[in-house]
Amino acid sequence: MLTMKISALLLLFLLQSIVAFGSDPDPVMDFCLPISPSNPLSCKNASLATVQDFTFSGIKFPGNFKKSGFFATPVNSKIFPGLNTLGMSFVRADFDVGGVNVPHFHPRATEIGYVLEGKIYSGFIDTNNKIFAKVLEKGEVMVFPRGLIHFQMNVGDSPAAILGNFDSQNPGLMKIPNAVFGSGIKVELLEKAFGLSTKELSQLWKRLSS
Numbered sequence: 001m002l003t004m005k006i007s008a009l010l011l012l013f014l015l016q017s018i019v020a021f022g023s024d025p026d027p028v029m030d031f032c033l034p035i036s037p038s039n040p041l042s043c044k045n046a047s048l049a050t051v052q053d054f055t056f057s058g059i060k061f062p063g064n065f066k067k068s069g070f071f072a073t074p075v076n077s078k079i080f081p082g083l084n085t086l087g088m089s090f091v092r093a094d095f096d097v098g099g100v101n102v103p104h105f106h107p108r109a110t111e112i113g114y115v116l117e118g119k120i121y122s123g124f125i126d127t128n129n130k131i132f133a134k135v136l137e138k139g140e141v142m143v144f145p146r147g148l149i150h151f152q153m154n155v156g157d158s159p160a161a162i163l164g165n166f167d168s169q170n171p172g173l174m175k176i177p178n179a180v181f182g183s184g185i186k187v188e189l190l191e192k193a194f195g196l197s198t199k200e201l202s203q204l205w206k207r208l209s210s
Contacts, residue, residue: 033081071093072093092164093164102175106166108168110144110145110146111166112141118156118159122162124150
């Protein structure tokens with residue numbers, strides 16, 4: 001009886017590990033060009049594919065970062081069908097001088113950031129609350145482990161850009177300010193958590209969302 005209980009516990013642990021560490025499934029075909037963005041598992045006939053399905057030119061130029069100081073152009077299978085089922089996606093992030101990519105995390109992907117131009121203060125925080133950060137220059141890269149909070153800021157005197165690559169077709173994105181202050185959490189809880197008044201919280205959220 002004890003052996004059966006131990007076996008059951010080990011099986012449960014194994015299943016949880018598979019769920020926790022599983023990534024995008026391996027493709028079972030060379031590629032799958034979706035018939036429509038809303039139905040990514042329904043593939044076009046492969047004989048109809050052309051080289052245009054596997055090339056993308058939408059990030060040749062910077063995004064419009066003038067309004068907020070930061071602009072991200074995500075590239076996923078919805079706008080680049082050739083990525084469908086291949087377990088990857090990427091993003092171009094453009095920064096004005098002083099522009100910030102606020103602390104955020106991707107629940108389903110590790111990211112590698114490559115600096116295209118400029119100087120970017122870049123880093124992440126592990127689950128022991130230890131920070132790993134430095135200024136990256138053109139041609140340098142940094143990895144952000146899956147699920148860990150990370151951030152970037154342009155600390156140079158000219159616009160900067162990063163190309164981020166994800167090991168998931170759908171990495172997900174959780175921006176910390178939006179998740180905490182813009183998700184509808186009760187104000188009373190936030191007041192106690194941060195030691196701020198309702199007015200101060202309102203002013204903070206107004207600044208963060210502008």
